[in-house]
Amino acid sequence: MKQQTFAFTRSENLKQKPDASTLQFGKVFTDHMFTMDYTAETGWHDPQIVPYAPLELDPAAMCFHYGQTVFEGLKAYVTKEGKVLLFRPDKNFERLNRSNDRLCIPRLDEEVALEALRQLISVEKDWIPTAEGTSLYIRPFIISTEPFLGVAASISYKFIIILSPVGAYYKEGINPVSIAVENDYVRAVKGGTGDAKTGGNYAASLKAQEVAAASGFSQVLWLDGVEKKYIEEVGSMNVFFKIDGEIVTPQLNGSILQGVTRDSVLQLLKHWGYPVTERRVSIAEVVQAQKEGKLEEAFGTGTAAVISPVGKLFYEGETYEINNGVTGEVAKRVYDTIVGIQKGELEDTFGWTIEVN
Amino acid sequence: MKQQTFAFTRSENLKQKPDASTLQFGKVFTDHMFTMDYTAETGWHDPQIVPYAPLELDPAAMCFHYGQTVFEGLKAYVTKEGKVLLFRPDKNFERLNRSNDRLCIPRLDEEVALEALRQLISVEKDWIPTAEGTSLYIRPFIISTEPFLGVAASISYKFIIILSPVGAYYKEGINPVSIAVENDYVRAVKGGTGDAKTGGNYAASLKAQEVAAASGFSQVLWLDGVEKKYIEEVGSMNVFFKIDGEIVTPQLNGSILQGVTRDSVLQLLKHWGYPVTERRVSIAEVVQAQKEGKLEEAFGTGTAAVISPVGKLFYEGETYEINNGVTGEVAKRVYDTIVGIQKGELEDTFGWTIEVN
Numbered sequence: 001m002k003q004q005t006f007a008f009t010r011s012e013n014l015k016q017k018p019d020a021s022t023l024q025f026g027k028v029f030t031d032h033m034f035t036m037d038y039t040a041e042t043g044w045h046d047p048q049i050v051p052y053a054p055l056e057l058d059p060a061a062m063c064f065h066y067g068q069t070v071f072e073g074l075k076a077y078v079t080k081e082g083k084v085l086l087f088r089p090d091k092n093f094e095r096l097n098r099s100n101d102r103l104c105i106p107r108l109d110e111e112v113a114l115e116a117l118r119q120l121i122s123v124e125k126d127w128i129p130t131a132e133g134t135s136l137y138i139r140p141f142i143i144s145t146e147p148f149l150g151v152a153a154s155i156s157y158k159f160i161i162i163l164s165p166v167g168a169y170y171k172e173g174i175n176p177v178s179i180a181v182e183n184d185y186v187r188a189v190k191g192g193t194g195d196a197k198t199g200g201n202y203a204a205s206l207k208a209q210e211v212a213a214a215s216g217f218s219q220v221l222w223l224d225g226v227e228k229k230y231i232e233e234v235g236s237m238n239v240f241f242k243i244d245g246e247i248v249t250p251q252l253n254g255s256i257l258q259g260v261t262r263d264s265v266l267q268l269l270k271h272w273g274y275p276v277t278e279r280r281v282s283i284a285e286v287v288q289a290q291k292e293g294k295l296e297e298a299f300g301t302g303t304a305a306v307i308s309p310v311g312k313l314f315y316e317g318e319t320y321e322i323n324n325g326v327t328g329e330v331a332k333r334v335y336d337t338i339v340g341i342q343k344g345e346l347e348d349t350f351g352w353t354i355e356v357n
Numbered sequence: 358m359k360q361q362t363f364a365f366t367r368s369e370n371l372k373q374k375p376d377a378s379t380l381q382f383g384k385v386f387t388d389h390m391f392t393m394d395y396t397a398e399t400g401w402h403d404p405q406i407v408p409y410a411p412l413e414l415d416p417a418a419m420c421f422h423y424g425q426t427v428f429e430g431l432k433a434y435v436t437k438e439g440k441v442l443l444f445r446p447d448k449n450f451e452r453l454n455r456s457n458d459r460l461c462i463p464r465l466d467e468e469v470a471l472e473a474l475r476q477l478i479s480v481e482k483d484w485i486p487t488a489e490g491t492s493l494y495i496r497p498f499i500i501s502t503e504p505f506l507g508v509a510a511s512i513s514y515k516f517i518i519i520l521s522p523v524g525a526y527y528k529e530g531i532n533p534v535s536i537a538v539e540n541d542y543v544r545a546v547k548g549g550t551g552d553a554k555t556g557g558n559y560a561a562s563l564k565a566q567e568v569a570a571a572s573g574f575s576q577v578l579w580l581d582g583v584e585k586k587y588i589e590e591v592g593s594m595n596v597f598f599k600i601d602g603e604i605v606t607p608q609l610n611g612s613i614l615q616g617v618t619r620d621s622v623l624q625l626l627k628h629w630g631y632p633v634t635e636r637r638v639s640i641a642e643v644v645q646a647q648k649e650g651k652l653e654e655a656f657g658t659g660t661a662a663v664i665s666p667v668g669k670l671f672y673e674g675e676t677y678e679i680n681n682g683v684t685g686e687v688a689k690r691v692y693d694t695i696v697g698i699q700k701g702e703l704e705d706t707f708g709w710t711i712e713v714n
Contacts, residue, residue: 069422139417141422
């Protein structure tokens with residue numbers, strides 16, 4: 001199956017492509033999508049590229065009731081020479097399978113999934129925008145489809161890849177955002193699903209995000225669910241701090257998502273010789289460092305925004321301005337480097353990009 | 358709107374009704390469903406009863422990605438006199454709105470929802486099975502439908518009610534089940550979504566359930582996510598213990614679902630004069646009571662099974678047989694009473710049932 005060309009039904013009504021200057025995040029979709037079905041008897045089968053169209057699902061389909069869904073997010077870029085590049089897609093499909101394990105969803109063949117993505121991108125390559133800050137966002141996802149109201153793993157699933165030409169995820173771009181430490185709501189806890197990319201984690205985050213937004217903050221800084229002391233993530237990103245020269249990020253503990261951008265940032269920083277540590281980071285340590293003038297930078301990392309510097313941090317009634325509210329040197333350097341590699345403008349010394357023919 | 362008769366499109370292909378003796382749980386659905394849409398501009402609108410049919414949703418619909426869904430479960434019964442009874446449906450729609458609040462989904466008018474249910478049941482009343490142990494299971498649910506890949510609350514939703522004639526939820530019926538205490542996985546934590554009826558909680562539970570089932574246990578006993586000491590729920594039910602004459606159930610703490618059956622059981626037990634306490638119950642206390650011969654009963658409570666006695670409890674390598682593995686007197690009494698009231702065979706002194714015309 002790995003060498004095969006998947007069945008392809010071309011859309012008869014091609015859409016008009018949007019003006020790159022007006023692109024938002026995740027609102028416009030391309031002409032085609034990849035789909036593949038799973039049944040207990042046949043396993044994963046019927047891979048095909050078909051016109052982007054509504055899914056028809058029984059109202060009792062389990063994904064509507066019991067949240068047994070997983071997803072991924074990655075991006076494709078076109079280089080100045082017209083080459084199409086994917087950034088570490090193997091890591092995304094590896095993680096999708098780890099999410100599958102946690103959610104009791106049958107594993108995909110990662111090579112088949114990657115080949116599916118290549119062929120879909122190849123069909124849709126004219127949809128990849130080239131303007132500054134734009135890219136083609138890729139959303140592979142799996143939903144449970146069995147029409148059954150008992151609480152159990154579904155016996156049928158659908159794997160789908162859709163594509164969306166996007167502008168910057170945050171209107172602020174690489175400009176610093178204001179975040180508030182969340183004391184009431186919890187995103188995930190050890191033993192839960194925090195390290196899987198599944199809908200429930202995001203659903204759980206909406207309320208805190210709404211409360212923070214009402215107070216003028218664009219993101220929430222999540223603390224651990226057990227002691228409410230240790231920093232986990234910021235919004236839907238991993239988070240890094242530069243404290244007195246050391247760059248620290250919360251260690252993977254079962255409730256933190258193992259971000260591909262997080263891993264790329266760690267590799268880059270080590271390569272450049274920065275002292276980098278993955279360890280527990282308490283909010284008390286961060287605030288104390290800020291008070292002593294030792295909190296040099298804070299930034300989030302994720303596929304959608306790549307790097308999102310933190311300019312303001314609200315905690316226990318106080319607002320702290322980090323690095324005078326401007327983007328720090330490290331944040332800028334990792335952003336420029338990762339985006340440069342993604343767009344083929346910098347040498348890919350780590351072998352992170354894959355070219356789509 | 359409350360007095361209105363909702364638009365009704367009758368199905369032109371009525372299904373054959375299943376043989377009551379072969380009914381399983383939640384696998385067969387009736388001829389019609391109720392649907393109502395929400396958009397930010399119009400609010401909830403277009404309530405209607407339509408033929409049961411697949412939902413058509415954009416592949417980017419947020420419910421497939423970010424888990425912003427809520428649901429309820431309740432049952433309808435036909436009495437010997439042919440009256441159709443609902444059991445405390447007002448409590449379900451109250452809870453649906455509490456779940457909506459937690460998940461950032463716009464509230465429903467509870468009276469409209471109840472009227473929708475009445476009219477749908479009225480259309481489908483011939484689908485209510487009458488054999489022992491059977492009923493018509495009702496599944497109201499809300500899904501987020503906006504086609505958007507940003508993590509935010511959706512701006513559009515669909516509220517749907519589907520109906521399923523069901524047999525007993527557990528093949529064991531009122532017979533005792535074997536359960537295992539879960540030490541690794543966590544269902545929910547304070548600050549999370551454990552007290553909302555949303556998909557993510559159920560998705561998080563599947564893995565532990567799979568592990569327990571592989572060892573021959575039919576359910577998992579969930580401990581709190583913070584200290585892993587205190588009992589929260591059993592499977593997808595609330596749980597009660599009778600220890601040395603006192604009946605205890607874990608107090609509502611933000612991570613435990615506020616069960617309608619739990620509340621009914623509490624009211625009945627108090628009415629009958631049993632000493633009943635809602636408090637923290639540790640697994641250590643339960644095991645100690647068992648060792649001292651003071652653990653008289655354990656049972657789960659939920660809409661699907663009503664009452665599910667626990668016959669065996671596995672914890673830290675030991676299997677404990679509760680009440681010699683047979684259904685206890687209290688479990689039997691609350692089961693018979695609640696089912697008797699639900700079916701109109703016992704006097705409804707609490708005013709729990711509502712008749713559908």
